[in-house]
Amino acid sequence: MAELITKHITKQFDNRTIIKDISIELHDQEIVSLLGVSGSGKTTLFNIISGLLKPEEGQVLLNGTDITGQAGMISYMLQKDLLLPYRTIEDNVSLPLIIKGTKKKAARKMVRPYFEEFGLSGTEKKYPSQLSGGMRQRAALLRTYMFSNEIALLDEPFSALDTITKSAIHRWYLDVMEEIKLSTLFITHDIDEAILLSDRIYLLTGSPGQVTDEIIIKEPKPRRKDFNLTSQFLEYKKTIIEKLENTR
């Protein structure tokens, strides 16, 4: 069971409120997106949940325990893959385990079984520079998963990829999630991505950023390959765009 809850989070910088009263929930095995325009405080919230920043008010609860301001509880993944260029993929992926105190050899053994599932077979001994952008993001996701197989925090993880790679990786992502049951909080500004991947979407709008709406995507999983071309998809998109426009 994995559950992440934020309660009434407010954060200020130099007396300016960046985000206000953010309460969101991520339940077990759910994919939830936090969709917001630039400047809505997405990254600030992200840093608070990952424990790198402390909020003025509110709490972050992981499985009922207060982890506000504590790093090392929830791992995240960014647009930049942040793989260490001087480590092989296998050692990069082992890094979270090594930091937790596992010996290098044991860590390698622990990560190896996942390479196939993540479509990374044969890359174990390669360096990040030898992999394509899409493959590197997969490796970064596997590293995140090795840190915590319960909850992952993903901040626009695929936004640096080109459109074709991106749609391939979206499909791949949904497939992998069917297998590994990772609860994911997605932070994104890409409406299509949010609808395609999420079970629920929170809209983060305004300045200071607040959660103004919650949209439930009822399309069952595994999702149809052409879901993003259906009228339901466009209906969701229309709703979201209207709501974003209204709050401006």
Add this chain to the structure above:
Amino acid sequence: MKRKLPNITSKLPSILTICLILVIWQGVSMAGIIPSFMLPAPVTVGKAFIGDFPLLMEHTKVTVLEAFLGLGAGIVIGFFCAVLMDHFDSVYKALYPIIVITQTIPTVAIAPLLVLWLGYEMAPKIVLIILVTFFPITIGLLEGFRSADPDTIRLLRSMGATRTQIFFHIKLPSSMNQFFSSLRISVSYSIVGAVISEWLGGFSGLGVYMTRVKSAFAFDRMFAVIFLISAVSLVLMWLVEILQKKCMPWENVK
């Protein structure tokens, strides 16, 4: 393997230029434009080198040993300075000006003092070499540590990494490039430093040999030893390059 070929072709122009200079130099000497006691011809220098070879090797051993000991100590001191300066901002502020000042003191001025304080044996040479080599190492490592990607550091922190773990997983490997650039500089400094301090007082070493051939006005042997010193520096720099390739395999992958 594939990289070897362009390497040779890229070095070809410089090799040709050196050959051309030697040919012109030989020609100038043979035509008698510059008298041989002022500028001995390359062939004469070569002969002097072969004639004095056993003696030169004796002195080279001493000089290289001094350079190695000094450089080794310089690296260790430089490493600790860099780590402390990176870790504690107060140490950085306290040490940085002093380190810069040590570099403004002319080597030729401090070498005789070191001889006065530490005698004619190896000690003053090693201290001088430490003084000239630890600076590039410290600065190179320090810049390397600071060049580490802040986002990656934040990611490791979010994984609960300690400062020591961040140092060994990120800062130290990130500084390798700069470290090896500095090491290449320091290696040549160490040989030059050894020669200068031997020149200013000692019993053996290439610098001592130089003072002897100078007072004998044997300029062919003088040139021979100059070339030898350059060659030794080049070989050492080349060794550093090989070491770098061994230590940083990720730079060579295709």
